[in-house]
Structure formats: structure tokens, C-alpha cells
Amino acid sequence: MRLSITYQVPRIPICYRFTVLSLLKEAIQLADKGYYASLYVQNESKMKPFSTAVYLRDFVYKEQEIQLKSLTITISSFDMAFMLHVFNGLQRLGTYNTFGEEWVRTDIKMLKEAEIHGEHAYFSTLSPILIENKEGKPVHPTEASYRDEFSYYAALRIRELTGREPYRKVHIEPLAMKKTVIRETNSTFRKQGNENAFLYFTAYRGQLKLSGHPDDLQLLYQAGVGKRVSQSFGLLEYIREE
Numbered sequence: 001m002r003l004s005i006t007y008q009v010p011r012i013p014i015c016y017r018f019t020v021l022s023l024l025k026e027a028i029q030l031a032d033k034g035y036y037a038s039l040y041v042q043n044e045s046k047m048k049p050f051s052t053a054v055y056l057r058d059f060v061y062k063e064q065e066i067q068l069k070s071l072t073i074t075i076s077s078f079d080m081a082f083m084l085h086v087f088n089g090l091q092r093l094g095t096y097n098t099f100g101e102e103w104v105r106t107d108i109k110m111l112k113e114a115e116i117h118g119e120h121a122y123f124s125t126l127s128p129i130l131i132e133n134k135e136g137k138p139v140h141p142t143e144a145s146y147r148d149e150f151s152y153y154a155a156l157r158i159r160e161l162t163g164r165e166p167y168r169k170v171h172i173e174p175l176a177m178k179k180t181v182i183r184e185t186n187s188t189f190r191k192q193g194n195e196n197a198f199l200y201f202t203a204y205r206g207q208l209k210l211s212g213h214p215d216d217l218q219l220l221y222q223a224g225v226g227k228r229v230s231q232s233f234g235l236l237e238y239i240r241e242e
Contacts, residue, residue: 002111003087005075008070013099018184023103048230049077050083050230051077051229051235052074054127056071074111076223114221124236125235126237128180130202140179140204141177151170154225157223177204177205177207185197
């Protein structure tokens with residue numbers, strides 16, 4: 001399932017991804033406190049069954065903020081229970097106040113979702129894909145290890161969300177991918193005395209081809225792939241099958 005929600009807001013911080021995640025967590029808690037506890041308290045360290053992407057409309061950067069007309073958040077998951085809770089919670093949140101700004105909801109709707117039937121599918125990124133090695137260093141699509149690292153994260157995502165192994169190894173063929181550097185911060189980082197410092201993530205946007213079992217490709221399309229998927233990384237848009 002996939003939905004989009006649009007807010008009118010004049011400005012947001014440059015580090016907005018955790019703000020979006022906080023909005024979704026508040027919506028889930030508003031819809032069902034028990035479900036929220038199972039997702040973020042009892043299973044805090046487990047992967048979350050969704051991915052997001054944020055589209056900024058008519059925006060300009062100004063120092064440590066982004067001035068804009070509105071933003072649209074796309075939320076995708078294979079988990080119907082999750083999507084029903086987040087949808088119900090967002091419907092109840094007509095406004096959202098954060099960093100001294102009020103986000104005013106102007107639209108919320110379900111989106112059409114593709115069904116993958118073949119073993120080879122082409123995608124574009126709605127949010128950049130973050131792939132890092134065991135040392136936490138970014139891996140680039142031109143590097144020989146990128147394909148293996150991507151397959152590792154794809155298998156990990158499938159294993160964590162379904163409790164099974166991939167039906168077969170997922171292979172990536174990067175087609176036209178460009179580097180994007182994401183700047184973020186969070187409360188843990190600030191508590192360590194890094195109040196004016198940032199976390200930097202090197203991720204990639206563009207088009208790619210995935211090969212694997214159709215059920216595995218469908219899951220990655222719905223739930224995202226790579227690291228930090230619930231923090232607006234790794235959401236894919238279906239283009240076509242081969």
C-alpha cells in the first residue's frame with residue numbers, strides 16, 4: 001500500500017527527515033497506542049516495515065532552513081496493519097506543530113501501486129538509496145563491492161520483515177545514479193555535545209534495474225531497500241518490467 005499526504009508550511013529545517021519520522025510516529029500513537037508500543041518500544045531495534053520520500057515544492061535554501069510552499073510525503077509499506085494505523089492517525093492530525101511552525105494538511109490520498117510479476121524490473125528512486133560497508137563508509141555504484149553490498153541489504157530487509165530468506169539473490173544494475181549528500185542530526189547526536197554539528201550520509205538517486213524473485217522485488221518496492229529506510233531513504237518507484 002502507498003499513500004501521500006501534503007502539508008502547507010512556509011519553512012522547515014534543513015535536517016527534516018527525523019521531523020517527518022516524528023510526525024509518522026505521532027500519527028501511529030494517536031491511532032493505536034498499543035500498536036505504537038509494539039513497533040517502537042517492544043521492538044525498538046527491529047527494522048520498521050515502511051519507507052518514505054519527501055517532495056519539496058517551490059523551495060529555496062536559506063542558511064539552516066528551507067523556505068518552501070508545501071511538502072508531500074509518500075509513505076509505502078507491504079504491511080496493511082501499519083498503513084491503516086498511519087492513515088487513520090494522519091487523518092486525525094489536521095495540523096502538526098514542530099520547530100515553531102505549523103504544518104497544515106491540504107491533501108491525503110491512497111496511491112496506485114504496481115504489481116511485479118517478472119524477475120527483472122526497472123525502478124527510479126523517490127528517496128536516495130544509502131549503502132554503506134561494515135565500517136560505515138559509503139559504497140558507490142561504480143565500486144566493485146556495490147552490487148554485493150546492495151544484495152546484502154536487500155536480503156537483510158527481506159529477512160527482517162518476513163522472517164524468511166530471499167527466494168533467490170537480488171541483483172542490482174545501477175543505470176543512471178547520481179550522488180547526493182544528506183545532512184541530518186538527531187537527539188542522540190546532540191546529547192553527545194554535537195549541538196551545531198551534523199551527520200552526513202552519501203546516498204544515490206537515479207534509475208536502477210533489479211533482478212530476483214518477483215515476490216522479493218515486490219517487497220523491496222513496497223518497503224524500501226538499503227540503510228535508514230524509515231528515515232526517507234531507499235523508496236523506489238516502479239517504471240517497468242523487462
